[in-house]
Structures are given as C-alpha cells and as structure tokens.
Amino acid sequence: MRNVGQATRPAAKAVAILATVLAICAWTPAAQPKRLDVNTLLDRYARGDYDAAWKTVGELTKPEARALRSSLVSTGHSWVHAAPEDLSHRILAAAAFALEFEAVRAEKGEWSTFDGDQCAGRCAIEWACTILRARGDADEAERRWHRATFALVGGVRDWSFLLTPLTAPTPRSRVTVTGHVLHALSRLPDDPHARLARAIAIASRHLVTDEMDAPRPGGRTHTAMPAFMPVAAPVLASRVQVQFEYAKQQLAELVGDPVVGPEARMRLGYLHWRSGQYEEAIAAEGVAAETTPDVNLRYIAHFVAAQAAQAAGDLTAAEELYSKALETRPYSQSATIGLAALLFLRGDAGPAYDAIERSRVERPKDDDPWRLFLYGDYPRLPDVIGQLRKSVTR
Amino acid sequence: MTGRALTAVVTLAMLGAIAGGASQQPAPQARTFRAKVVSVAVNASVKRGNRIVPNLTANDFRLMDNGVAQTIDEVSRESVPIDVTLFLDTSASTAGKLGEMKTDVQGIVRLLREGDRFRLLTIGDSVYENVAWVPAGTKLDLSFGAVGGISLIQDALVIALFHRPDPDRRHLVVGLTDRRDCGSVVSSALLRELAARSEAVLHLIDHSGSGGEDNYRVRSCTPRGRPDGDRLLIEAAERTGGAFHTQSFFFRSASLLRAFRTIFDEFRQSYTLRYSPSGVDPTGWHAIAVSVPAIKDATVRARQGYYGDAPK
Numbered sequence: 001m002r003n004v005g006q007a008t009r010p011a012a013k014a015v016a017i018l019a020t021v022l023a024i025c026a027w028t029p030a031a032q033p034k035r036l037d038v039n040t041l042l043d044r045y046a047r048g049d050y051d052a053a054w055k056t057v058g059e060l061t062k063p064e065a066r067a068l069r070s071s072l073v074s075t076g077h078s079w080v081h082a083a084p085e086d087l088s089h090r091i092l093a094a095a096a097f098a099l100e101f102e103a104v105r106a107e108k109g110e111w112s113t114f115d116g117d118q119c120a121g122r123c124a125i126e127w128a129c130t131i132l133r134a135r136g137d138a139d140e141a142e143r144r145w146h147r148a149t150f151a152l153v154g155g156v157r158d159w160s161f162l163l164t165p166l167t168a169p170t171p172r173s174r175v176t177v178t179g180h181v182l183h184a185l186s187r188l189p190d191d192p193h194a195r196l197a198r199a200i201a202i203a204s205r206h207l208v209t210d211e212m213d214a215p216r217p218g219g220r221t222h223t224a225m226p227a228f229m230p231v232a233a234p235v236l237a238s239r240v241q242v243q244f245e246y247a248k249q250q251l252a253e254l255v256g257d258p259v260v261g262p263e264a265r266m267r268l269g270y271l272h273w274r275s276g277q278y279e280e281a282i283a284a285e286g287v288a289a290e291t292t293p294d295v296n297l298r299y300i301a302h303f304v305a306a307q308a309a310q311a312a313g314d315l316t317a318a319e320e321l322y323s324k325a326l327e328t329r330p331y332s333q334s335a336t337i338g339l340a341a342l343l344f345l346r347g348d349a350g351p352a353y354d355a356i357e358r359s360r361v362e363r364p365k366d367d368d369p370w371r372l373f374l375y376g377d378y379p380r381l382p383d384v385i386g387q388l389r390k391s392v393t394r
Numbered sequence: 395m396t397g398r399a400l401t402a403v404v405t406l407a408m409l410g411a412i413a414g415g416a417s418q419q420p421a422p423q424a425r426t427f428r429a430k431v432v433s434v435a436v437n438a439s440v441k442r443g444n445r446i447v448p449n450l451t452a453n454d455f456r457l458m459d460n461g462v463a464q465t466i467d468e469v470s471r472e473s474v475p476i477d478v479t480l481f482l483d484t485s486a487s488t489a490g491k492l493g494e495m496k497t498d499v500q501g502i503v504r505l506l507r508e509g510d511r512f513r514l515l516t517i518g519d520s521v522y523e524n525v526a527w528v529p530a531g532t533k534l535d536l537s538f539g540a541v542g543g544i545s546l547i548q549d550a551l552v553i554a555l556f557h558r559p560d561p562d563r564r565h566l567v568v569g570l571t572d573r574r575d576c577g578s579v580v581s582s583a584l585l586r587e588l589a590a591r592s593e594a595v596l597h598l599i600d601h602s603g604s605g606g607e608d609n610y611r612v613r614s615c616t617p618r619g620r621p622d623g624d625r626l627l628i629e630a631a632e633r634t635g636g637a638f639h640t641q642s643f644f645f646r647s648a649s650l651l652r653a654f655r656t657i658f659d660e661f662r663q664s665y666t667l668r669y670s671p672s673g674v675d676p677t678g679w680h681a682i683a684v685s686v687p688a689i690k691d692a693t694v695r696a697r698q699g700y701y702g703d704a705p706k
C-alpha cells in the first residue's frame with residue numbers, strides 16, 4: 001500500500017500542475033473576447049480610412065461584434081461631442097459607421113433581433129437615426145444615409161422594421177403604424193426613395209418565390225401553392241386579394257414620379273403577375289421598360305413580362321420577351337434559362353444548348369438583376385454607401 | 395470494323411445530328427435536322443434485387459413507344475466514356491457540410507475512368523460552373539463556400555441537363571442536394587418536363603439536414619415550393635432513367651461514395667437499346683416503357699420518353 005502511495009504521488013503532482021497550467025491558459029487575456037475601442041474605429045472612419053475599419057469589423061467574432069455594437073450605442077455620443085466644432089460631421093460619421101457596421105455584420109447573419117442580442121441591427125440603425133436629428137434640417141447627406149438603410153433592410157428582408165403593420169388598415173383597426181421608413185418620411189416628406197421604400201415594404205408580403213405550374217401553350221397556369229382548407233378558402237382568398245390591392249395601390253401612387261416611377265411600375269407589374277392578372281402585368285412592364293433609363297430595371301421588366309406571358313399560355317410572346325430581356329442585358333442567366341426551357345419544351349434542343357453554353361461562357365459569375373429582385377434596393381447598397389462616404393469625407 | 399460496329403457508329407452519328415450537331419453549329423441547322431427522327435437510343439439498366447443482370451439480347455427486351463410495341467434494332471453494352479456533371483447544393487441550408495463535400499468530390503473524381511470527363515456546378519446568387527470540363531485524373535483545386543439566400547437548385551439542374559449530347563459519350567448528371575429550392579426560374583413541375591426530354595441521366599442524392607439558415611441574413615430566402623415539389627424533383631430524375639438516393643445518417647461520407655459507386659456501376663453496365671419508331675406519330679412527346687418479360691422480378695430503369703418533333 002505504501003509503495004503504491006509513493007508511486008502515485010508524482011503522478012498526482014503532475015496532474016495538479018497540468019490542471020493549474022490549463023486553468024491559467026483558459027484565464028489568459030488571449031482567451032477573452034477582443035475588446036475593440038470604438039473611438040479608435042470612429043476616428044478611422046471619420047478620416048476616411050474605411051478599409052482598415054471594415055477589415056477589423058469583419059474579423060470580429062459574434063460576441064466581440066456584440067460588445068462593439070453595445071459600446072457604440074452606449075458611448076458613441078461621447079465621441080460625437082468630443083469636438084463640438086465638428087459636431088455635425090461627427091454625427092454623420094457615427095451614423096454612417098453604424099450603418100456600415102451593420103451591413104458588414106449582416107453578411108455574417110447578425111441582423112437578427114430574436115437571438116437574445118441586447119442591441120442588434122435594428123437597434124443600431126435606430127440609434128443612428130435618432131442622433132442624425134441633432135444635425136438640424138435634413139440635408140443630402142441624411143437623405144443618402146436613409147437610402148442606404150432602405151437598401152440594407154431590403155437585403156435582410158426585415159420589412160416590418162421599415163413598416164409595421166404591413167397589412168391594409170381595416171375600418172376597425174386601431175393599430176398605430178410605426179417603422180423606420182416613417183422616421184425617414186418625417187424628415188424627408190417628399191423623398192421619392194423613402195416613399196418607394198414604404199411601398200416596397202408593403203408589397204414585400206407578395207415578394208415570394210411561389211412555384212408556378214409548368215407552362216402550357218394556350219392554357220393559363222397559376223402558382224401551385226398549398227390549398228387552403230375548404231372552409232377557410234373563401235375568407236383567406238378574399239383577404240389575400242385585399243392585401244394585393246392595397247400593395248398595388250401604394251405602388252400605383254408612385255408611377256408618375258420622375259425618379260422612382262419606372263421602378264414603381266415595374267414592381268406593380270410584378271404584383272399583377274403574382275395575382276394572376278397577366279395581361280395587366282405585361283402592359284405595365286412594357287411601359288416600365290420603355291421609361292426607365294436603368295438597364296437592370298429594364299431587364300427585370302422584360303423578364304417579368306415574359307413570365308406573365310408564359311403563365312398566360314402565350315409561349316410565343318414569352319420567347320419574344322425573354323429575347324428582349326437578353327437584348328437589354330445579353331447572356332443574363334435568368335432570362336437565358338427561361339428562354340432555353342421554352343425552346344427545349346417545343347423541341348428546339350440545339351438553340352437551347354447554345355443559349356446555356358453562351359451564357360456560361362459570357363457571364364460566368366453574373367450579378368443577375370432578377371436573382372436579387374426579392375431584396376428591394378439591396379443591389380444598390382454598394383453605390384449608396386459610396387455616395388454616403390463622399391458626404392462623410394466632404 | 396464489323397458491320398454491327400459500323401451500324402452503331404452510323405446510328406450514333408445520326409443521333410448526334412438529331413440532337414443538334416456539333417457544338418459550334420449555329421441554331422438554324424439544328425432546326426433543320428430536328429424534324430427527322432431516324433433512330434432512338436434508350437439507356438436502360440436491368441437489375442434483379444441489387445445485382446445487375448448481364449448478357450441480355452434484343453429478344454429479352456420489350457419496348458413500347460406511345461403504347462406501340464417496337465422492334466429493337468440493337469442492344470449494346472458499350473464501354474463508352476462518360477461525362478459526369480456533379481451539382482453540389484452549396485446553399486446556406488447545406489453549409490454545415492461544405493468541408494465534407496470537398497473531400498467527397500475528390501473521392502468521386504477518383505471513381506472516374508480514363509476517357510471520362512467531369513465538371514462541377516455550384517450555386518450562389520447564380521448557378522456557377524465551379525470546375526469546367528476536365529479529364530479524369532485531374533487534380534482539382536476546389537474553392538467554394540456556402541452562399542446565403544436564393545437556392546437555385548432547379549435552375550442548376552436545368553443547366554446541368556442542357557449539355558449538348560456528344561455521340562461518342564454518355565452524360566450522367568448527379569445532384570447532391572437537400573431539394574429546398576428558393577427562387578429558381580424553372581419550377582419543379584417544369585423541370586420534370588424538361589428532364590423527360592433530356593438525353594442525360596439524372597440521379598439525385600439526398601443531402602438534407604446539413605446546415606441551417608438564419609432568418610434575417612443578407613439575401614435570405616424562404617422556400618415556398620409547392621407541396622408536391624419534392625415528388626416532382628424525384629420524378630424528374632426517374633423520367634431520365636435515374637433515381638433518388640438517400641444517405642445513411644451515420645457513415646455519411648462512406649454511404650455517399652457507395653451511392654456514387656452504385657450510380658457509376660449501374661450507368662456503365664446499362665444497356666443501350668436502339669430502335670426506329672414505327673406505327674407512331676413522329677411528332678410530339680413519345681412515352682417509352684421498357685421491360686424484360688422473361689425475367690421475373692427484374693427492375694428496369696430507363697428514360698421514360700423523348701421528344702420527336704414539334705407538333706404541327
């Protein structure tokens with residue numbers, strides 16, 4: 001027994017030393033979340049040193065990012081007021097920093113407001129929106145900031161952050177309508193992008209990916225969604241119709257606007273298509289395509305019209321409209337697939353193979369506008385952030 | 395060259411012409427050839443249980459074209475090279491398995507034989523050709539990551555299937571996917587129609603439950619597929635003569651390679667039946683049914699039809 005005890009003593013010592021070393025390692029600062037100084041980052045950002053700031057932010061772990069976000073909204077005002085002679089610029093820089101911070105972290109799936117975060121994307125944007133008011137009357141810089149927020153929110157599809165509720169008001173409804181876009185409109189009442197953002201948020205309920213049935217020449221096809229329970233079907237169908245009409249009305253009010261009118265009409269055409277009004281969809285998209293100077297919008301307008309014609313059973317018109325889309329933006333993948341499918345379906349396999357092959361060669365990594373249609377103004381986020389930065393750096 | 399081999403070469407050449415000609419051929423020529431269907435090739439695998447049934451002759455098969463019995467001109471089990479298109483569903487919902495997928499791809503490529511070719515399609519905001527056609531034995535430098543948002547599974551399968559047939563090769567498409575499409579231009583119902591007209595054989599391997607997508611992620615997409623969409627995708631594979639394969643929850647990688655080995659073996663050892671349709675309208679859709687009446691319990695997997703010519 002004694003011998004055994006003597007033999008185990010060195011082993012016990014070794015275990016104790018190992019445990020101590022492990023405990024020390026676990027406690028060392030290296031194992032703790034990195035604490036970034038938000039003031040340093042804000043200084044860099046305000047100076048226009050964007051790349052360094054975003055490289056750091058992009059590399060943060062989720063707890064580190066959460067700590068930085070929390071630090072920004074709780075102590076960011078100290079940085080803003082540290083130089084009273086530069087107050088307006090510092091407010092704008094802090095607000096732009098908050099927006100870009102959330103844009104970077106949203107790419108990592110951290111926009112969520114439901115995972116126990118003390119202050120996630122919505123909170124930081126609202127904080128920035130609030131401090132911007134201290135700059136006085138809204139100016140072009142603030143307008144750009146708001147437009148960037150609409151684009152970001154579109155990217156994460158958090159439409160109810162823009163507006164709640166998104167549904168049509170009923171005569172008996174006493175719900176107070178809230179949302180970020182209303183804050184923007186209170187500052188910039190006539191801003192066409194804010195008005196369009198509001199309409200898109202309402203229309204977002206119908207920005208869906210419901211599958212259509214296979215097209216049939218001469219026969220109309222519809223979305224193939226789960227059937228409602230027979231008893232509830234009339235009520236639900238009627239409610240859906242009301243919401244569609246409400247969303248269409250919001251967009252219809254904007255079709256005459258010289259800035260956002262063509263996009264509003266293009267999106268109105270989309271709603272016509274999704275609600276089975278194919279002829280109205282084709283007509284609206286035709287006007288949108290004619291009136292917009294934006295190649296991507298024109299492409300989407302032709303593409304949606306082609307889908308509507310396909311659903312209406314006019315496959316010849318659908319082929320022509322896909323071709324128009326491809327004249328506008330050659331070799332784009334979405335219209336190429338739509339056209340090739342119709343060609344293949346009617347037995348013209350050779351041209352279908354050729355179309356797919358050319359699209360593959362000419363646009364191997366295409367930012368196809370249709371692919372990002374679900375996300376509102378999000379495809380323009382890099383551009384609007386670029387404009388916002390110009391305002392920050394003056 | 396034997397007379398039989400010569401016939402095969404001529405038939406294959408004609409098939410190539412019907413299918414659209416050489417890859418550089420302009421579109422109008424394809425239209426000209428399309429009207430005359432001379433010979434139809436049907437890839438058919440015959441199994442009894444898990445064993446492939448060898449040494450069958452034309453007399454063993456029964457082939458119906460639109461319900462009319464046909465005379466089979468030739469049955470061959472040629473060892474022609476194959477083109478393999480692998481589609482990897484790299485949507486966010488499969489993000490948890492990307493590392494394994496890269497290893498799997500290398501393992502799959504090792505199953506190819508000399509003369510075979512391989513390409514890899516993945517998805518992000520569009521369908522990407524991650525690896526263009528490469529010969530067997532090529533060491534692949536794979537780089538792909540999960541992309542959140544739209545999940546263009548059906549569009550990727552269409553691009554995979556729409557590869558111009560080469561008369562000297564056969565085309566096998568294998569899709570590794572959880573089948574949760576979001577945002578494709580082509581619906582599952584349309585994919586089924588297109589697959590049925592394709593010259594390629596499509597197999598799908600289940601790859602579900604491997605990731606998980608956050609709500610409120612940039613470019614997130616909520617699948618709103620039709621309730622029978624899953625069945626339609628499986629039917630798309632079946633109509634080409636392919637099938638849907640599940641994976642073992644445990645030993646996933648081994649079971650995946652086993653599934654590939656099974657698919658390759660079956661594809662390589664399948665029969666090619668050739669016949670000239672008679673007694674049927676040459677235009678439009680032709681439903682094909684292949685059976686082996688002499689062998690009880692035989693399971694025949696073959697394309698379920700072809701498109702003759704556009705109805706006038």
